[in-house]
Amino acid sequence: MEDLVKKHYACPELASAIQAGLEKLGKRPEELTTRDLAPVDQLHTGGAPATLAIGKQAGLARNSVLLDAGCGIGGSARLLAEKFGLQVVGIDLAPDFIETARTLTRWCGMNKANQNTTIRFQQGSVLDLPFGNHCFDAVLCQHILMNIEDKARALEEFYRVLKPGGRLILHEVTKGPGPAPAMPVPWAADASISFLPSWDTLKMQIIRAGFEEEHFSDETENAAAGWKKINAIRQRKGTVPLNPGLVFGENAALFGPNLEKNFSDRAIECIEAFFTKPG
Numbered sequence: 001m002e003d004l005v006k007k008h009y010a011c012p013e014l015a016s017a018i019q020a021g022l023e024k025l026g027k028r029p030e031e032l033t034t035r036d037l038a039p040v041d042q043l044h045t046g047g048a049p050a051t052l053a054i055g056k057q058a059g060l061a062r063n064s065v066l067l068d069a070g071c072g073i074g075g076s077a078r079l080l081a082e083k084f085g086l087q088v089v090g091i092d093l094a095p096d097f098i099e100t101a102r103t104l105t106r107w108c109g110m111n112k113a114n115q116n117t118t119i120r121f122q123q124g125s126v127l128d129l130p131f132g133n134h135c136f137d138a139v140l141c142q143h144i145l146m147n148i149e150d151k152a153r154a155l156e157e158f159y160r161v162l163k164p165g166g167r168l169i170l171h172e173v174t175k176g177p178g179p180a181p182a183m184p185v186p187w188a189a190d191a192s193i194s195f196l197p198s199w200d201t202l203k204m205q206i207i208r209a210g211f212e213e214e215h216f217s218d219e220t221e222n223a224a225a226g227w228k229k230i231n232a233i234r235q236r237k238g239t240v241p242l243n244p245g246l247v248f249g250e251n252a253a254l255f256g257p258n259l260e261k262n263f264s265d266r267a268i269e270c271i272e273a274f275f276t277k278p279g
Contacts, residue, residue: 001149002127004193005193006095009093009096010096011096011100011247011248014100015099015100018037021040021241021243021246025241030107032108034078035048037075037104037108039240040246041073041074042075042079044076045270046171046219046270048079050171051075052079054272055079055084056084058167060086060138062084062085062086065089065135066088066137067088067139067140067161068090069091069126069141069144069154069158070091070093070144071092071097071121072097073104074100074104074121076142077090077119078105080140081119088118088119089136090119093126095123098121105121126144126157126158127148127153128157131161133160135161137162137163138167138169139158139162139166140171141168141172143172143187145197146173146195147193149195151195155209156209163277164279165276166277167274167275168206168211168275172273173196174270175196175198175268176262176265176268178266180267181196181258181262182267183258184251184254185259186248199271206275210278211276214273214276215273216271216273217273220269223270224264227256227259227260227263228264
């Protein structure tokens with residue numbers, strides 16, 4: 001199953017495509033900021049504001065070590081390192097994403113000797129994390145669990161690598177009470193690699209893994225409103241040089257309408273939740 005997921009996210013020469021988009025905007029790689037890349041590296045619901053809100057809500061101390069599980073091309077990792085002074089390790093199943101994440105981080109001038117940020121990226125599976133026990137202060141899951149069939153194994157791994165007292169931070173899409181979701185969506189072209197749990201099921205799995213619930217918020221209405229706003233802007237302005245199509249191809253044009261409908265119909269829900277590893 002992981003091979004199918006990896007195939008879905010395969011995107012060779014992605015950095016070159018992003019560079020071409022930047023050039024159309026008059027931006028050069030050596031002059032980039034994290035904000036410049038947001039249209040293409042903050043593809044989760046809520047975009048960069050959602051990532052910043054999670055970082056603020058989590059209240060992690062500067063230099064805390066965060067694992068960004070399913071980091072994609074590194075947008076959240078860069079933003080959290082820059083704005084909150086976190087040390088971030090990103091891991092993703094897709095080799096093309098990891099290669100691009102490293103390139104974009106270099107373009108943003110991060111990890112230089114005169115910078116106070118530490119970011120590194122590693123290709124790998126969350127079902128078999130290549131890290132020792134008790135080495136992270138927090139694990140971030142931002143729109144990743146819907147691609148993982150064996151969630152119990154992933155949660156076991158997150159628990160293992162967290163320090164006692166460490167936190168599991170979720171910004172996830174779950175199955176709602178409404179109809180079957182309209183496809184395609186960013187995580188799946190069809191239902192074959194979409195493993196959406198209900199929130200009740202996911203919460204039960206997390207608690208069974210040993211975690212204790214700390215915070216929960218249903219963000220579905222905000223998600224629907226956010227996609228409605230994005231769709232209206234895209235209808236008015238058309239396609240911009242940096243857009244999800246660089247990553248996902250022609251299917252990306254359907255993501256916004258489908259996600260607005262899915263959240264509005266409660267086919268899917270957007271949740272924010274924090275859990276703690278006892279200790």
